[in-house]
Amino acid sequence: MSMSPLDLLLLSVGLYATGAILSLLLAGNDEKAISVSGVLGALGGVAGLAAALPVLISGTGKTVTFATCFSFADFVVRFDLLGAFMVAVISLMVVATSVYSLSYVREYVGRGAWAMGLYMNLFVASMVCLVVVDNAFWFLVFFEMMSLASYFLVIFDQHEEAVSAGFQYFLIAHAGSILILIAFFILYSKSGSLNFETFRHLSLAPWQASIVFLLAFFGFGAKAGMIPLHGWLPRAHPAAPSHGSALMSGVMVKIGVFGIIKVGVDLLGAHELWWGIVVLGFGAVSSVLGVMYALVQHDIKRLLAYHTVENVGIILMGVGAGMIGMATHHPVLAAVGLLAGLYHLLNHAVFKGLLFLGAGSILFRTHTKDMEELGGLAKRMPYTAVAFLIGAMAISALPPLNGFVSEWFTYQSLFTMSHDGIFVLRLAGPIAIVMLAITGALAAMCFIKVYGLSFSGLPRSAHAEHAKEAPWPMVVAMLFLAAVAILLGLGASVVSPVLVNVAGSLTQLGAVPQVAYQSLLMPGNPGQAIVSTPMIILLLLVGVVVALIIAESGKSVRMSRRHGGDSWACGYTQESHMVVSADSFAGPLKKNFAPLFNLREQLNPGPMLNSGVARSIRAAERAEPFWDAVLVAPVLKFVPWLGRQAQKLQHGDFRIYCLYVVAALVILLLVTVLC
Amino acid sequence: MSGTMIVNTLAGLLIITSLLVICVKRPTASAVFYSLQSLVLVLIFVTMATNMHAEELYAWSISAFITKVVLVPVIMYRALGTLNDPVADKGGLGTAWTVMVGVVIVLLSFLVVSAVQLPSIAALKPALGVSLGHFLLGVLCIVSQRNILKQIFGYCLMENGAHLTLALLAYKAPELVEIGVATDSIFAVVIMTVIARQIFRTLNTLDVRQLTALKG
Numbered sequence: 001m002s003m004s005p006l007d008l009l010l011l012s013v014g015l016y017a018t019g020a021i022l023s024l025l026l027a028g029n030d031e032k033a034i035s036v037s038g039v040l041g042a043l044g045g046v047a048g049l050a051a052a053l054p055v056l057i058s059g060t061g062k063t064v065t066f067a068t069c070f071s072f073a074d075f076v077v078r079f080d081l082l083g084a085f086m087v088a089v090i091s092l093m094v095v096a097t098s099v100y101s102l103s104y105v106r107e108y109v110g111r112g113a114w115a116m117g118l119y120m121n122l123f124v125a126s127m128v129c130l131v132v133v134d135n136a137f138w139f140l141v142f143f144e145m146m147s148l149a150s151y152f153l154v155i156f157d158q159h160e161e162a163v164s165a166g167f168q169y170f171l172i173a174h175a176g177s178i179l180i181l182i183a184f185f186i187l188y189s190k191s192g193s194l195n196f197e198t199f200r201h202l203s204l205a206p207w208q209a210s211i212v213f214l215l216a217f218f219g220f221g222a223k224a225g226m227i228p229l230h231g232w233l234p235r236a237h238p239a240a241p242s243h244g245s246a247l248m249s250g251v252m253v254k255i256g257v258f259g260i261i262k263v264g265v266d267l268l269g270a271h272e273l274w275w276g277i278v279v280l281g282f283g284a285v286s287s288v289l290g291v292m293y294a295l296v297q298h299d300i301k302r303l304l305a306y307h308t309v310e311n312v313g314i315i316l317m318g319v320g321a322g323m324i325g326m327a328t329h330h331p332v333l334a335a336v337g338l339l340a341g342l343y344h345l346l347n348h349a350v351f352k353g354l355l356f357l358g359a360g361s362i363l364f365r366t367h368t369k370d371m372e373e374l375g376g377l378a379k380r381m382p383y384t385a386v387a388f389l390i391g392a393m394a395i396s397a398l399p400p401l402n403g404f405v406s407e408w409f410t411y412q413s414l415f416t417m418s419h420d421g422i423f424v425l426r427l428a429g430p431i432a433i434v435m436l437a438i439t440g441a442l443a444a445m446c447f448i449k450v451y452g453l454s455f456s457g458l459p460r461s462a463h464a465e466h467a468k469e470a471p472w473p474m475v476v477a478m479l480f481l482a483a484v485a486i487l488l489g490l491g492a493s494v495v496s497p498v499l500v501n502v503a504g505s506l507t508q509l510g511a512v513p514q515v516a517y518q519s520l521l522m523p524g525n526p527g528q529a530i531v532s533t534p535m536i537i538l539l540l541l542v543g544v545v546v547a548l549i550i551a552e553s554g555k556s557v558r559m560s561r562r563h564g565g566d567s568w569a570c571g572y573t574q575e576s577h578m579v580v581s582a583d584s585f586a587g588p589l590k591k592n593f594a595p596l597f598n599l600r601e602q603l604n605p606g607p608m609l610n611s612g613v614a615r616s617i618r619a620a621e622r623a624e625p626f627w628d629a630v631l632v633a634p635v636l637k638f639v640p641w642l643g644r645q646a647q648k649l650q651h652g653d654f655r656i657y658c659l660y661v662v663a664a665l666v667i668l669l670l671v672t673v674l675c
Numbered sequence: 676m677s678g679t680m681i682v683n684t685l686a687g688l689l690i691i692t693s694l695l696v697i698c699v700k701r702p703t704a705s706a707v708f709y710s711l712q713s714l715v716l717v718l719i720f721v722t723m724a725t726n727m728h729a730e731e732l733y734a735w736s737i738s739a740f741i742t743k744v745v746l747v748p749v750i751m752y753r754a755l756g757t758l759n760d761p762v763a764d765k766g767g768l769g770t771a772w773t774v775m776v777g778v779v780i781v782l783l784s785f786l787v788v789s790a791v792q793l794p795s796i797a798a799l800k801p802a803l804g805v806s807l808g809h810f811l812l813g814v815l816c817i818v819s820q821r822n823i824l825k826q827i828f829g830y831c832l833m834e835n836g837a838h839l840t841l842a843l844l845a846y847k848a849p850e851l852v853e854i855g856v857a858t859d860s861i862f863a864v865v866i867m868t869v870i871a872r873q874i875f876r877t878l879n880t881l882d883v884r885q886l887t888a889l890k891g
Contacts, residue, residue, distance in 0.1 A: 652887030655818045655826070662814050 006062060006079055008051030009087065009132065015044035016094075016125035023117030030113040034105045037117025038473075041098030041124065048091030048128060055084035059501050063134065063197075070137075072194050078134035081502040082266065086131035086258055089346050092484065093250050093353050094124050097243040100357050100477035103470070104243055104364060108156075116156060116241060123149035123247065127255060136184040136194040140177070143255075147173040147223075150252060153244040154236045165235035171609055172222050172232045176256075179219030183212045183263065199267045209268050213275050216263035224256025226316060227286040230309045234293070237308065238301035238369065242360025245301060249308045250353035254345050257315050264323060265338070265506050276323030277428060283316025284435040291442040292596055295449070295586045299369045300359045303450060304352065307395060310439060311348040314410060315341050317432055321413040322503065324425060331509040332524035333416045338503035339496060339515060340409035346499075347402040347488055351394040354481035358388035361470035361478065362454065366463035371453040371582050373463060378455040380467045385455045387478035392447035394485045397440050400533035400540075402488035405521065408531060409496070410436060412523030419528075442589075449585045457579055492533050493519050678726025679798040685719045686805035689839070693809060693832050694777050697816045698770045702824040706752040709828060713743035716835055719802070720842060729846045738854060739838070747831065747864050754868045755824050760881035768819035776819075777812055784808035796843055803843050810836030822881050823874065827867045834860045 003011070019040030026033035055061055061080035068075055079087075101120065105113045126145035133139050151173070155166035184194070186208065191198040204212070218229065225233035233253070237245045260279065264270055290309030297303035322337030324330075361384045362377065363369055378385040394401040411433065418429030459465040469475065488495060493516040504512030513524030522530045569578060590597060649660075692712035696705045717736045724732035768776070785804040796803055813833030817826045838856060841848070875881055 653883060654886065655883060658814065658817050 004062075005051045005055050005084070006064065006077065008047050009077075009079060009128070012044045012047035012051055012087075012091065013125050013128055015040050015047060016121045016128070019044065020118045020121035020125065023114045023121065026117075027114045030109040031106075033114035033117045034102060034109070037114075037121055038098045038102040038105070041101070041117075041121055042095050044121075044124070045091040045093075045095035045098060048087050048094070051079075052084040052088035052091060055079060056081065056088060056498050056502070059505075061505075073137040074135055074195055075138060076134035076195055076197070077132050078196070079132050081505040082258075082261065083132040085342060085346075085499070085502050086254070087128055089254065089349050090124065090127050090131070090251050093247060093349055096353060096357065096477045096481050097246050099480070100246075100360070100474050101243045102473040104241070104360055104474055107364060108241070112156075116153070116244075119149045119152045119156075120244060120247070123153065123244075123252075127251060130255060131258060134196040136188065136196065136199075139196075140181060140184070143177060143180070146252065146255065147177065150236075150240070150244070150248055153240045153248070155239070156241060156244075157239065161235070162239040165232070165239045168609070169232040169236040172229060176219040176222030176229070179215045179222075180259070183215035183219065186212050186215075187267070196262075196267060200269075204268075206272060210272060210275070213264055213268055213272070214278075217260055217275075217278065220256040220259030220263070221282065222256070223259065224253050224312045224316075225309050226256075226282050226312055227289050227309060230286070230290070233309060234297075234302050234305040237305035237356075238299060242301070242356055242363060245305070246353040246356035246360070249305060249356055250349040253308055253312055254315075254349060257312065257319065257341070257345060260316070261319060261338075261341075261506065265319075265326065269508075270323040270326040273324060273327040273424075276320045276325075276327055277424070278320070279316050279323055280320030280428065280432055283313045283318075283320050284432045285313070286310065286316065287313030287439040288435050288442075289596060289599070291439050291446060292589070292593055295442060295446045296590050296597070298371055298582050300362065300371050300374075300450065300454065301356070301369050303371075303446070304355050304359060307355075307443070307446070308348075308352060310443065311344065311352065311395070314407065314436065314439065315344045315348065317436060318342075318344055318406075318410045318413060321410070321417055321432075322507070324417060324421070325413075326507050326509065328421065328425075329509065330416075330420060331507065331511070332513045333413060333420065334507040334509055335500055335503045335512050336409060336416060336515065336523045337413040338506060339500045340406055340413050342499050342502055343409055343496065344403075344406035347394065347406045347485070350481055350485050350488060351391045351401075351403060354387060354391035354478060354485060355395065357474065357478050357481065358384055358391060361474050362467075364470060364474070365467040366461075368461070368463050371450065373461040374454040374459070375457045375461075375464050375579070376455070376459040377464060377467055380459075380464075381455075381469045383475045384470055384478060387475075387482040388455065389451060390482040390485055392451050394489070396444035396447050398444070399531075400489045400536040402485050402492070405489055405492040405496070405533060407436070407440065408521070409515075409523065412529055415528065416523060416525075445589075449582065452580070453582055453585070460579070489533050490537065492516070492521055496521060678722055681722050682719055682726070682799060683801040683805075685715055685722065686802040686839070688715050689719075689805055689809055689835070690777070690781060690812070693812045693816075693835075694774060696828050696832060697773055697777075697812065697820070697825070700764050702755045702758070702822070702828075703752055705825065705828050706748045706755070709751070709831060710744055710748035712832075712835065713739065713748070716839060717744060719839065723842065723846060727846065731848065732842065732846050735842065735846075742858070742861050743831075743835070746861060750861075750864060750868060751824075751827070754872065758824065758872065758875045758881060760822065760875070760879075763822040763881040763883070765821070773815070773819060776815060777808075780811045780815065781805070781808040784811065793844075799843055803840065806836050806839035806843060808836075809833075809839060812836070821883050823871055823883055823886070824881060826883070827864065827871065830867065831860065831864065834863075 019037045022040065023033045023037040026036060059081065061078065061084060063076065063078040063080070066075040105116055108116060123146060126142045126149060130139060130142035130146060133142060151166055151170050154169055155162050187199045187202065188194055190204060190208070191202050222229040237249050240248055264275060264279070270276060287310045290306050290313055294303050294306030294310060297306060318337050318339075318341030320337070322334050322341060325332070325334030325337050359369070361381065362374065365381065366374065368374070390401070394403040397403040397407040414429050414433045414436070417425050418433070421429065496515045500512050500515045515522060515524060517526070519532045519534050520530050521532065522528070689712060692708055692715060695708040696712060699705055699708060717740045720732050720736035720739060723729060724736065781804070784807040785801070788800055788804040788807060791800070791803065810833050813829045813831070813836060816829030816832055820826060820829065841856070871881070874886065878885065
C-alpha cells in the first residue's frame, strides 16, 4: 500500500493529535502519558518526514481544497515545496525531541507531565497545519493555537519568573498576531476572499503592498524574535522545559521567518527593493546584537536563546538578499539568497535543537543552568559532551559542519549583491558582510566559553561533581541530531540542489542556478567561489594523520610521563578561583561594547510595554477621580441627604403619624372627588 | 319645632361638648364631658328614630347609651383617675386657639358638605357637617394635646363623629353593624387604656413628647 504525501501528512497530524488526546485522557498517570505522547510524537515526526521528503525531492507539490460551512474559510491545504520544507524541519526536530522527552519529562512526574504531552503535541500539530494551510482564516487559527500551546509550555513551571516571562511572551505574540491580522484584512478587503491563492494574483498599489509587508514583517518578526522585538525570547525559552525550548527555538521562531517569506515573497512577490534592504538590515543588527548579548550570559539556556536571536538575524540576512535579488530581477542572487536563508533555517533548527537538548541534559543531571556552577562535565557525561561539542562547532560555523555551509551561502549571496548591485546595494552588501563576520567570530568565542566552562576544567559545584551521563533516550536524541548536523554539512552538495529548488519555486525567475556539482558547492557561478566540505574534512584528517605519524615516529625519543602534578600556576598553588569564569571571559567585550549593551535595555519592548501599562494605569487613576467627582460623589451626597429628609418624616411623635394617616385619607378623598 | 331642627340643634351641642372634652385639663373631667356628649348623641338618635320612623335607630340609641354614655366613661374614669402627670397637662394648644381652630374646622366641614346632593338628608345637612367636623375635632384633639389620655378621648370623638355620619346616611343599616361599631369602640378604648397604664407604670410619664421610641 502506498500513501500519497498528503495522506502521510494527515497521518502525521493525526498521530500528534492522538498523542495529545491520549495524554489528556491519561491525566493522573504521568508515566504512561509520557510514553504515549513521546512515542506517538516521534511516529508523527517520521510520518511527517515521509510526507515531506518525496515532495522536496520530486519538486512538485499539491493543493487540495475542502469546503467548510463558512464561505470565507475554505480549508485549503497547499503542500508546496516551501510547506514541505517546513514540515520536514518540524518533523525532524519532533523526532528528536519526542525521543528525548521519554526520559526528560520524568523530571516532571507528579507535576502534571501529562499536560506537557498534551501541549507539546498540540504545539507541533498546530505548526504543521500552519505551514501547509493556504487560507488566512485557518492560518490565524493555527497561529493562535501555536502561540497558546507554547505559552502554556513557558509557564509550565509556574514560578514567578516563568509566569512573568510567559505574560511578556503572550503580550508580544498577540501584538504580532494583531499586525498580521490587519495585514490579511487589507489583502482580504482588496481580493474579497481569504484564500492565499487570491492574494497571490492581487495587483496592489506599491504603497498598499508596502503597508501589508511592513505589518506582516513586524508581526512575524515578533514571533521570530528579531531585534527589537526579541525581548520575550531570552526569557520565555529558558523558562520552558528543554525539549520545548528546543522546539520553540529550533522551529517556532522559524514560523516567524516562514511568515515573512510567505507574505513578502510568496504572496506579495517582493517587488519593492527596499523591503529586502529592511529585512537585511534588521537581520544584520539582530545577528550582531544577539551574539553580543549571548556572550555575557551565565544561564546556559538564556545564552542559547540569545543565539537564536543571532541566528534568526543570519537567516533574515539570507532572506533579505534573496528578496533584493527578486526585486532587481537577479535570478542567481534571489535563488542563492533564499537558499542561504532556508538552509540556515534548517541548520539552525538542528544545531540549536541539539544544543538545547544538551543544556537540558545538563539541567537534568545537575539541576542548574548557571555555567559558573558547572565544569568538568566532559568526563562525567561524555556522550552529551561530544554531541554538544558538535552542536557548538556547527553554530560557530566551523567547516565542514552544516552551519558553515549555510553561512558560506549567505556570504556568497552578499558578495554577489555587492558585486552586481546598484550603488545602495554595493554599500549595504559589504556592511552586512562585516557584520556577519563579527557575528561569526563572536559566536565562536561564545561557544568556546560555553563548552569550556561547562565541560572542561574542574567541577565548580557538588552538582557538577556528581553528575552522571544522561539516560539513553536523551543521548540517542542528541547523537541523532549531531549526526544530522554532520550530514547536512558533508552532504551539502546533495541538500543544496533540493533547497535551491524550493527557493526557485518562490522566486519564479526561471531556471534555478546551479549550486552544486558533484561534491562541490558554488553560488550559481563557479567563477565566484567553490568549496567542498568532504574535501575540507579530508584536509583536516590529513592534519590529524600527520600529527599521529609524527607522534608515532618520535615515540622512542619521547620523554617519560610528564602530566602527573598540579597545573602550573606561576609558582602559586592552583586554586579553584583562578579558573576562568563566565564573567571574566566576556569581561573585556562587555567593557568595549558597553554602548551596545546599554542599547539592549533601551530596545527591549518588555519594559516599554510595562511602562505603557503603568502609564495607562496612572492615566486611569487620574481619570477616575474626575468621574468620581462628576457622577459618583453627587450621588453619594444625594442619597444620605434623601435619607435625612426621609428621617424627618420619622419624627417619632405618634401624633405626626396620625396626621399622616389623615393627610393620606384627605388626599385619597380629594383624588376620588376631583377625578 | 320640627324633628330636623331638633337634630341640627343637638348636633351643634355636640360641637360644644367636644370642645369641652378637648379643653378641660383633667382626664376625669374629660370623661364626664364625654359621657355628656354621648348622651347628646343618643338623643339625636332617638329624635331621628321618632322623626323618620326608623325603628332600627332605637336599637342604636340603646346600645350607644350602654357603651358610650355608661361603659366607656366609667372605664376611663376608673382606670385613668389614678394616672396623673401635671407636665403632660400643660402645653399643647391653648383653649382660645383650640376654639378658633374648632370654628375653622366646622366652617370648612359645612363648606365641604354643601356640595353633597343627597335628597334624603337635604334637611339634615347641618348635622352632616357637624358629624364631619366632629371627626376632625377628634383629630385636632389627638394632634394638639400632649397628654396621651386626651388622645384616647380624641379617638373617641372621632368615633362619635363617624357614628353620627353613619346614622345620618345609613340609619336603615342592620343592628349588626351598629353592634360591631359599638363593641369596636369599647375594645379599642379598653386596649388603649391598658397601654396607657402600662406606659405610665413603666416610664412614669404621660407626655407624648417623651414617647419617641418609634423614631427610626
